[in-house]
Amino acid sequence: MQFSAHQIATLVNGSVEGNPDVMVEQLAKIEDASSGSLSFLSNPKYEQYLYTTKASVIIVNEDLKLDRPVAGTIVRVKNAYLAFSTLLELYNKMRLDKTGIEERAFIHPSAKIGKNAYVGAFAYIDKGAVIGDNCKIYPHVYIGDNAKIGNDSTLFPGVSVYFDCNIGERVIIHSGTVVGSDGFGFAPQENGTYTKISQIGNVIIEDDVEIGANSVIDRATMGSTIIRKGVKLDNLIQVAHNVEIGKNTVIAAQSGISGSTKIGENAVIGGQVGIVGHISIANGSQIQAKSGVNRTIAEEGKKWSGAPAAAFNAQMRSQVVYSRLPELERRLEELEQLLTKELSK
Amino acid sequence: MQFSAHQIATLVNGSVEGNPDVMVEQLAKIEDASSGSLSFLSNPKYEQYLYTTKASVIIVNEDLKLDRPVAGTIVRVKNAYLAFSTLLELYNKMRLDKTGIEERAFIHPSAKIGKNAYVGAFAYIDKGAVIGDNCKIYPHVYIGDNAKIGNDSTLFPGVSVYFDCNIGERVIIHSGTVVGSDGFGFAPQENGTYTKISQIGNVIIEDDVEIGANSVIDRATMGSTIIRKGVKLDNLIQVAHNVEIGKNTVIAAQSGISGSTKIGENAVIGGQVGIVGHISIANGSQIQAKSGVNRTIAEEGKKWSGAPAAAFNAQMRSQVVYSRLPELERRLEELEQLLTKELSK
Amino acid sequence: MQFSAHQIATLVNGSVEGNPDVMVEQLAKIEDASSGSLSFLSNPKYEQYLYTTKASVIIVNEDLKLDRPVAGTIVRVKNAYLAFSTLLELYNKMRLDKTGIEERAFIHPSAKIGKNAYVGAFAYIDKGAVIGDNCKIYPHVYIGDNAKIGNDSTLFPGVSVYFDCNIGERVIIHSGTVVGSDGFGFAPQENGTYTKISQIGNVIIEDDVEIGANSVIDRATMGSTIIRKGVKLDNLIQVAHNVEIGKNTVIAAQSGISGSTKIGENAVIGGQVGIVGHISIANGSQIQAKSGVNRTIAEEGKKWSGAPAAAFNAQMRSQVVYSRLPELERRLEELEQLLTKELSK
Structure with missing residues (x-):
């Protein structure tokens, strides 16, 4: 390409x-660009690179004033960042413009x-499954019985969607993610063994959701595990049975949410949070990375941190004193000795 | 269906x-049920829903007394919860009644x-592998050379079982889980590089084990990594080489157990525990979620918490004081000032 | 076999x-060995087992002195541990000597x-991909457009390598690991939704890297996420976009590294670390298991622990006092009461 x-100027309405x-064949950051690259300058902090970059073409804001000549070709646009995006x-x-049904796909009649x-x-697309228009179903994807994938969604290689699950439009799911595996439900028996509680619900993923690689969304025991519109989940996330995640919520990698939350x-x-x-x-x-949330958070829009999670500011204050604990103990001892001495006089 | x-009454021995x-075609919780649903009432806490539910059929305990008429049809049984289960x-x-060998499976002669x-x-079922009676091996499952799967086991799409591993009867493994990958063993060399230590052992998974999605059980360096009868593992769990997990132990999602433990x-x-x-x-x-266990626990049946893990009650007491640390420090300062003032008199 | x-003596240059x-057909630890096993003795701590082991052949260091007769056959070598390795x-x-292109592989022309x-x-090997000499590409592996795999590398079943990624020589990647999924990049919009930032970079994995099962290495937004020569990553690890991991670094299971670090x-x-x-x-x-690193570590070769991570020794000292916090509080109260009483006199 x-x-x-x-x-390029035509594509982004620039001059x-x-x-x-001059031809470009790749995109690169202004500080890393080599000849043949297209780059951009938006943040004034990087303006210095404009005069040293090897990029062949640089997109800049239309009002940018040049101090001295620039080696590459400049394309001026209203908003350089947006144009580059x-x-x-x-x-x-x-690059990802794949179409057609490859011969060796398995599609149930x-x-x-x-x-x-x-x-x-x-x-592998099983009995009664429905794949929407313009979907991209990569190799090694499994779509179970009666599962539905909305229009314009992409499932990268190795995604598994169990039976009856329902995925919306413009959803992106990365490799290895599992949707609809059984929730972790077992009834303890008197002899110490566990009996499986059948998980007959499903997973509903609404429109415009993106899920990273190797995450897991378990199906509900009954009813649905629900990921609402616009949610973004990172890699290696655990979403247990009957969880519901509200619209436009964002969760970083390796976090886990336990059942029915x-x-x-x-x-x-943040990442590695447990709820x-x-x-x-x-x-x-807003929940900081590595927090452990063990009770309902009722107040909206607050920041939380720590395990167990507490209000962010309180947590920060405790954290600071924690790092001084040995000193605190020493000071306490000194006081005790001082007072004992004083009282024994 | x-x-x-x-x-239904015939199936569960009820009246x-x-x-x-009246016909039903789905199962639902009594508070969520729509017309055409089968539901149940076991917990008296939910009795109010009996009179408002839209479920067409409700299974109840045989001794339940009705206060007023119920719209749906009632099926009385000895134990409503068990009957519904x-x-x-x-x-x-x-739903999952799949049988037969699909034409495009690869089965080594x-x-x-x-x-x-x-x-x-x-x-893909490789050289010398043995699959038991009534097993369900879903699409994209890989069974390596000489691996054995016992009768009545189910491997959901995308499970990989490496060579020589041995899986028992009635085992369920969810999508993306890996059994028998190499343990993390490397010998440091003088020049700072590492040499791989070949991992020639295997994994043994005994009967009645269930493992969630995207978990990993590494093969032993020599000998076996062993998951004993009745163990239940959740999603995204790490079990390192030469670990042994005892009968009927239950581990929640994203926990990890290091080598030879x-x-x-x-x-x-609990979840996100590290051992x-x-x-x-x-x-x-009993180990609380997010604990970090860094030494042997010799006493049976105790509760542990925190990182590093300590006895649950002690940990709770320290945790409470932790949240008061800034106040503690302030009180200590006041005492110091008070005493200094007093002594300087 | x-x-x-x-x-065996011929293979390892021993006597x-x-x-x-006497024939052997398996390898085992000296304390576990049964008849027909080959074992070794290197660590003098295990010398006692030499006289009780059922191993048929035992490799020992050439200078080992026997106290009494040994049942099995002895093979003497310069370095028993190395010979056994x-x-x-x-x-x-x-065992893993697979070759040839199986008929049902998909290889783009x-x-x-x-x-x-x-x-x-x-x-599945897509358009323009290049697989080196002596590589082993197991079933269910996906290699995207123009991805390159260097000579002598092994990708176990179910590995996904997205387009444009570049993997070196002698690299081993275990089942279910994903290389090149999109970085987690979204631009927040005024209405609370997020717009995806296209991730057009790639992943570069240099020579002699080993990556465990079900890990994820995201592609860079622009440029490359880079895993340098000789790095060893365990299972279920998250490496975000634009991360670079230096030569010969070793990371244990379930750790996660956030973007551009x-x-x-x-x-x-260690394991379950977040950065x-x-x-x-x-x-x-050296970063201890479960640490949370939230700022740059500039000093080389130091040991860190805790969340937030602090110098190991300082952290240990705080940890010890933490376990005594309830006692500390009690002592503080006693002092306060004592002093109040004293001052009121």
Whole structure:
């Protein structure tokens, strides 16, 4: 894929300064760019690089004033960051433009595949499953009986979606993620063994959700585990049975949410957080990485930290004193000795 | 799948009150049920829902007294919870009733497949592997050379079992779980590099074990990593080489057990727990979520918490004071000032 | 596979004492060995087992003095541990000696497969991908467009390598690991939703790296996420976009490294560690299991512990006082009462 500065300016509605015919074939940060790269400058902090970069084409804000000549070709646009983002997206769309049903895919005769979908070889689409229009189902994806995938969704290689699960539109799920495995439900018996409680519910993933690689969303015991519209989950996340995650909530890698917990909307949850079961987390909560939340958070929009999680500021204050604990103990001892001495006088 | 109230009563040995011909086609909680649902009432706390539920059929305990008429059909049984569990299990068995060897499965000529087994397309069963009777081997499962799967076991899509591993009867393993990957063993060299120590042991998983999705059980360096009968492991769990987990122990998601550690029987281990290598954990130990266990627990049946893990009650007491640390420091300062003032008089 | 004591001695350049024709067919620890096993004695601590072991052949150091007769056949070598390691490696190489391209593999016409490579059935090798000589690509492996795998590398079943990623020579990647999934990058919008930032970079994995099962290495936003030569990563590890991990660094299971962080060379990082984004960790740092590192570590070769991570010794001291906090509080109260009483006199 090669583009001229002129073609790029046309794509992003910009104007060219310098050679309009110079070609670029990759995208790079301004400080790392080599010849043949397209780059951008948005943050004034990086302006110095404009004069040293080897990028062949640089997109800049239209009002940028140049101090001295620039080696590469400049493309001026209203918002350099947005223009570059648009090109990034376009670039990836072109790279990932797979279509058609490959011969070695397995599609059950009763399954339905939407228009213009991609189904890779070794993908397995079981009885009664429905794949929407423009979906990309990569190789080694498994879609169980009666599962539904909405239009324009992408499932990368090795995703497994168990039977009856329901995935919305424009959803992206990365490799190895499992949707709809059994919740962890066992009834203890008198002799110390456990009896499995059948998990007959499903998972519902609403529109515009993205889920990273090797995460797991368990199906509900009954009813549904629900990931609401616009939620973004990172890699290696555990979502237990009957959990509900509210709209536009973002959760970083390796966090885990235990059964039946309800997370509000627009929450931001760091990495390696653990949240116990059967509680609720208010809208807009911000939970620091590695926190352990063991009770309901009712107040909206607050910041939490620590294990067990406490209000962020209180936690920070305790943390600081924690680092001085040996000194604290010593001071206490000195006081004790001083007082004992004083009292014995 | 549709059943009449009469058919359900027959299945669970109950008696019908109301229309025996009303049909149900799904199972739901009494508070969520819609028309066409089968539900149950066991916990008296939910009795109010009996009079408002839209469930078409409700299973109740035989001694339940009704205050007023109920819209749905009642099925009376000895134990409503048990009867409903039986139906849940039956329901899932019917849904997951796959059999036969699909044409596009790969089965090495020297592998043996038991009677009535299911082997999905794109499952790969390698040289000398043995699959027991009634097993379900879903698509994208890999069974390595000479691995053995006991009767009535289910491996969901994308499970990988490396060569020589040995899995018992009635074992359930969810998607993406890896059994028998190399243990993490490297010998440091003088120049700072590491040399791999070949891991030639295997993994033994005994009968009635269930393992969640995307967990990893590493093979032993020599000998076996062993998961004993009746153990239940959740999702995203790490079990390192040469670990042994005792009978009926239950471990929640994202916990990790380091090499050569031996966990006793009937232990209950929460989520995101870490346990160091080369220690042992006594039978019946209860370890709270997010604990970090760094030494042997010799006493049976105790509760532990924190990182490093300490006796639960002691940990709780320290935790409470931790939240008051800034206040403690302030009180200490006041005492110091008071005493200094006093002594300077 | 069966070998005589004589054959083994030849392989490891040793001399036989006892029956040179006795056959062994497995490898075992000296304390666990049964008849037909080959074992070794290196650590004098285990010398007692030499006289009781059932191993048929035991490799020992050439200078070992026997106190009394040994039942098995002895093979004397310069370094028993090294000789045994060599045999372990040989044993596994023989077991895993797969070659050839299986008929049901999918290989895009434009992909290149090196000499003597193994490509299992249901492996999928996409457009322009390059697989080096002697590589082993197991079933269910996915290699995306233009990805490159260097000579002598092994990808176990179910590994996914996204487009454009670049893997070196002699690399081993275990089942279910994902290389090149999108970094977790989203731009918050005014209405509370998030817009995806396209991740157009790649992942570079240099030579002699080993990665465990079900780990995830995200591709860079731009540029590359880089795993340097000789790095060893365990299972279920998260490596975010634009991270760089320095040569010969070792990271234990379930640890996570956030975006753009740079880890030095020869660091040793325990399990379940979390490291925040945009920081750097000095060469030779040792970070204890479960630590949470939230700021740059600039000093080389130091030991760190806790969350937030602090110098190991300081952390240990605070930890000890933490366990005494209830007592500390009580002592403080006594002082307060004593002083109040004293002052009121």
